Structure formats: C-alpha cells, structure tokens
Amino acid sequence: SIWNKLKKQKNDIDHIDDLFAIRIIIVTTTEKEKSDCWLAYSVITDMYQPNPSRMKDWLSIPKSNGYESLHITVYGPGDRWVEVQIRTKRMDLIAEKGLAAHWKYKGIKSEGDLDTWMNNVRDILEAAETGPMELMKNMKMDIYDKEVFVFTPKGDLYKLPLGASLLDFAFHIHSKLGMTCTGGKVNGKNQKLNYKLKSGDTVEILTSTAQAPKLDWLAFVVTSKARNKIRQTVHEMNNRSATLGKELLERRFKNRKIELNESSLMKVIKKLGYKTVTDFYDAIADESLDINNVITEYEGLDKKIPDAAEIRSAEEFQLMTAADDDSTSSDVLVIGDDIKGINYRLSKCCNPIYGDDVFGFISAEGVIKIHRHDCPNATNIREKYPYRLITTRWSGKLGQQFGATLRIVGNDDLGIVTSITSIINKERDTxxxxxxxDSNDGIFQGFLVVGVNDTVALNNLIKKLKTVKGVKDVQRSK
Structure with a gap:
C-alpha cells in the first residue's frame, strides 16, 4: 500500500504522513458511538499537535460503501507524523468484513431484515455513480477553507489567511525573518517567496543578510503585517538613499559655484517628470539620473519662455519676441471684417490655440472673449446671446506659443512619466x-500643460504620446 502511494503521489517515503498508524477500537453502545469517538479525538489532540487539513470525518458522513471512522494525523514522538484511526467495534467489523458484517454483528436472521439490508445495499450501489453520496464523496469538505494551517520543522502550528505566501509566513514568525527571507523549503522542496501555502505544509525559511525588502513583494503578500512592514522598510531605505542623493547634488552645485534655489530646483524636478522630491534624489543616488543633466536644466531656466499660466490674457498673447508697439503687425487674430488691434482674451474654459475653429463673444465688460467652436459653453452662448457673437479667424502670423492642456491616462508603471516628458522635450517648438x-489602484491620470505653436503641432504630440508603452489614452482637455 505504501509503495503504491509513493508511485501515485510521486513522493519519497519521508513525506508519507500515514507511514505509522494507530487504530483505536472502542467497545460501546450504538447510542454512544459518535460521542465516544469524539471523546477519544479530544484526548489525543490534547496530548499531540493535530494537522487539521488531514482530518477525515467519516462519522458524520460515512463513505458510500458504509465505511465509518474518524481519521486524524498528529505530530508524534520522534518528530514523526502518525495517523490515528478511531472507530467502534461495529465500525471496525464493517471495515474489515464488509457491510454484511453489520447485520451479523446485530444478530439479524429474519427474512424481512435481510430484505431491508438488500435494499440498503442496492441503494448504495445505485447512488455510487451519480447519486448524492458520490457527490458528497468528491466534494472537498474542508471546514478550514478561509485559513491555512502550516507547520515549522519542529512541529509548531501556525494559522494564516487563505492565499498566504511563503513570505507571509516568514513575516508572521518575525519581521526580521521576513525582511531577509530569500525563499524556503516546503515539505523538503525548495520554493520561491510567492509560493502559496497549503494546509499541512511543513515550511522552513531560508534567509540572507544581503536580502532587502522590495515594493514588488506587495504583489503577492496578503497579511497586513507583511504589507505594512514592507512599505515601512522600503520608505526608510528610500529616505536614506534620498539623503545621499541630496548631498551629492549640493556638493556638485558647490563645486560648480552655482547657487541652489529651492523653487527653481522644484521646477526642474517637475520638468524631469518626478512625482516627489524623494524620487528625484533617489534617482541621483542610484545613478539613474545624471547630475550634469540636472545642472543643465537648472541653468537653462532663465532662458525659458513664460509659464503656461502667463499666456492666457490679451497682453500675454502678443508676440513674446516683438520689440515694437505696432499691434497690427503682431496680431494673430482677425475679428469681424478684418479688424485688428481689438482688445481680446482667449477664454480659459477651452484654451483655444492657433488652428482651432473659433468665434468671438462680446462680454459685459466690452472685452471680446475667444472661444473654440467645440467649447463646453458654446451651445449655451449661441442660444442666449446670439447678438453678441462676432466672427473671428486666425491671421496666420505666428511666433508665439499657446497653452494647451492634455489629459493622459495609463498604467502606473515605473518610468512612464519620464518617457512622456522625454517625448515632449524632444519635440521642436514644444x-x-x-x-x-494622480495615481490610484495601478492607474494614473495626469494633466499636462504644454506650449505649442498650433493645432498641427499639438495633434502630432498627442499621436506620439499614445505610442508610449503603458499609456491608454491622451486627449485634449476642453
């Protein structure tokens, strides 16, 4: 029997839990059979550590062949698992001699009782293939379906949530053990950190002083203790790394005799696409960001054109490079019948740029506000104030940049923001x-304000941003 089990399970003899077995046969009355069997179970489990996943209760639900018994596996002397079978004398007779022995045990001789027994046998045989008894037999009746029970090599029992990994078990024993865990041996076989534990597994944790927690671990741990400790440790490591990166940057600025201004540095950090200052200094510390590139961006701030927020009023839409006061030569909009030099403002609700289909709206202040035809407010304006509308078109004289807002959605992957900003920086005149x-549940949503010359440049930029791996959608914000 043991040899057949070794071949069937493809295992070695050290992992056969019922290699050693003890059978307890109780002499009792029919009325007290179940209670006495459970009493014996209680006595045994008080003395020895049981394996809950290996318990087989054929007292409450007998096998379809009439077999009744209570099987438990306990951690016995000599660090060995031992199977204990608990049954009464009647149950043992049925197990050894078959169901017919039950009637002999009860001393039944009459024809009527024999017919009853035959009917019982026929019902069992008919139900064995498709009936409820067969369904009950094949159903996994594990009352611990919300938890798993695992053991240390010394036989100590630990309870963890269903789906817990080997790493969860390491953190459950001790935080230091979890932080240095490199894997483990489960039932004598090497397993990785993300191995999902099963009830009855014997787990030995392997560690290394060179190991350190990683955010990737959060993908397969389920216990709150493991998740919190991983986040805390990684955060502390990042802070230490960020401190080193800050020292390196300050030292390089000092050597180059450049005065470091915090507000200017924040603009550089945002331009390079880093979400936080800590991420920025981390990148310097691990040499994924060259300090020389940071200095180049920092020194180039003075040469930059005004911010997007500075090019949205009438005055701000004059040519930024024009030195003369001739407004008729610098206007980019023609309002009405070729009238130039009129005071106007580009509406903030839709931020029109060169190339958009636009119209003018005379406001109560007497200022003409320029809207895109697809502006969210356009329908309401046309319906309520048709007499205030004025035709408007672009004159074709360029030389300035317009502010346009893009809404971008994608997977919150490492480096995706850097890829996006890199494409924008490579675009000419952009x-x-x-x-x-803003990131939530692995998905990020961002708003980019870019300076472009016209709609052609903006549409080309949108097409290129959509090719970035991880980007799901890019749209111009209305």
Whole structure:
C-alpha cells in the first residue's frame, strides 16, 4: 500500500504522513458511538499537535460503501507524523468484513431484515455513480477553507489567511525573518517567496543578510503585517538613499559655484517628470539620473519662455519676441471684417490655440472673449446671446506659443512619466509647462500643460504620446 502511494503521489517515503498508524477500537453502545469517538479525538489532540487539513470525518458522513471512522494525523514522538484511526467495534467489523458484517454483528436472521439490508445495499450501489453520496464523496469538505494551517520543522502550528505566501509566513514568525527571507523549503522542496501555502505544509525559511525588502513583494503578500512592514522598510531605505542623493547634488552645485534655489530646483524636478522630491534624489543616488543633466536644466531656466499660466490674457498673447508697439503687425487674430488691434482674451474654459475653429463673444465688460467652436459653453452662448457673437479667424502670423492642456491616462508603471516628458522635450517648438499626476489602484491620470505653436503641432504630440508603452489614452482637455 505504501509503495503504491509513493508511485501515485510521486513522493519519497519521508513525506508519507500515514507511514505509522494507530487504530483505536472502542467497545460501546450504538447510542454512544459518535460521542465516544469524539471523546477519544479530544484526548489525543490534547496530548499531540493535530494537522487539521488531514482530518477525515467519516462519522458524520460515512463513505458510500458504509465505511465509518474518524481519521486524524498528529505530530508524534520522534518528530514523526502518525495517523490515528478511531472507530467502534461495529465500525471496525464493517471495515474489515464488509457491510454484511453489520447485520451479523446485530444478530439479524429474519427474512424481512435481510430484505431491508438488500435494499440498503442496492441503494448504495445505485447512488455510487451519480447519486448524492458520490457527490458528497468528491466534494472537498474542508471546514478550514478561509485559513491555512502550516507547520515549522519542529512541529509548531501556525494559522494564516487563505492565499498566504511563503513570505507571509516568514513575516508572521518575525519581521526580521521576513525582511531577509530569500525563499524556503516546503515539505523538503525548495520554493520561491510567492509560493502559496497549503494546509499541512511543513515550511522552513531560508534567509540572507544581503536580502532587502522590495515594493514588488506587495504583489503577492496578503497579511497586513507583511504589507505594512514592507512599505515601512522600503520608505526608510528610500529616505536614506534620498539623503545621499541630496548631498551629492549640493556638493556638485558647490563645486560648480552655482547657487541652489529651492523653487527653481522644484521646477526642474517637475520638468524631469518626478512625482516627489524623494524620487528625484533617489534617482541621483542610484545613478539613474545624471547630475550634469540636472545642472543643465537648472541653468537653462532663465532662458525659458513664460509659464503656461502667463499666456492666457490679451497682453500675454502678443508676440513674446516683438520689440515694437505696432499691434497690427503682431496680431494673430482677425475679428469681424478684418479688424485688428481689438482688445481680446482667449477664454480659459477651452484654451483655444492657433488652428482651432473659433468665434468671438462680446462680454459685459466690452472685452471680446475667444472661444473654440467645440467649447463646453458654446451651445449655451449661441442660444442666449446670439447678438453678441462676432466672427473671428486666425491671421496666420505666428511666433508665439499657446497653452494647451492634455489629459493622459495609463498604467502606473515605473518610468512612464519620464518617457512622456522625454517625448515632449524632444519635440521642436514644444515645451512642458506643468504636470499634475494622480495615481490610484495601478492607474494614473495626469494633466499636462504644454506650449505649442498650433493645432498641427499639438495633434502630432498627442499621436506620439499614445505610442508610449503603458499609456491608454491622451486627449485634449476642453
């Protein structure tokens, strides 16, 4: 029997839990059979550590062949698992001699009782294939379906939530053990950190002083203790790394005799696409960001054109490079019948740029506000104030940048923001004015304000941003 089990389970003899077995046969009355069997179970489990996943209760639900018994596996002397079978004398007779022995045990001789027994046998045989008894037999009746029970090599029992990994078990024993865990041996076989534990597993944790927690571990741990400790440790490591990166940057600025201004540095950090200052200094510390590139961006701030917020009023839409006061030569909009030099403002609700289909609206203040035809407020304006509308078109004289807001959605992958900003920086006559990123459940949503010359440049930029790996959608914000 043991040899057949070794071949069937493809295992070695050290992992056969019922290699040693003890059978307890109780002499008792029919009325007290179940209670006495459970009493014996209680006595045994008080003395020895049981394995809950290996318990087989054929007292409450007998096998379809009439077999009744209570099987438990306990951690016995000599660090060995021992199977204990608990049954009464009647149950043992049925197990050894078959169901017919039950009637002999009860001394039944009459024809009527024999017919009853035959009917019982026929019902069992008919139900064995498709009936409820067969369904009950094949159903996994594990009352511990919300938990798993695992053991240390010394036989200590630990309870963890269903789906817990080997790493969860390491943190459950001790935080230091979890932080240095590199894997483990489960039932004598080497397993990785993300191995999902099963009830009855014997687990030995392997560690290394060179190991350190990683955010990737959060993908497969389920216990709150493990998750909190991983986050805390990684955060502390990042802070230490960020401190080193800050020292390196300050030292390089001092050597180059450059005065470090915090507000200017924040603009550089945003332009490079880093969400936090800590991430920025981390990148310097691990040499994924060259300090020389940071200095180049920092020194180039004085040469930049005004921020996106500075190019949205009438005055701000004059040519930024024009030195003369001839407004008729610098206007980019023609309002009405080729009238130039009129005071106007580009509406903030839709931020029109060169190339958009636009119209003018005379406000109560007497200022003409320029809207896009697809502006969210356009329908309401046309319906309520048709007499205030005035035709408007672009004159074709360029030389300035317009602010446009893009809404971008994608997977919150490492480095995706850097890829986005890199594409924008490579575009000719296109600049990144500001960036705002919000991440939730692995998905990020961001708003980019870019400076572009016209709709052609903006549409080309949108097409290129959509090719970035992880980006799901890019749209111009209305």
């Amino acid at each position: 600049s990144l004015r500001s960036i705002s990123i």
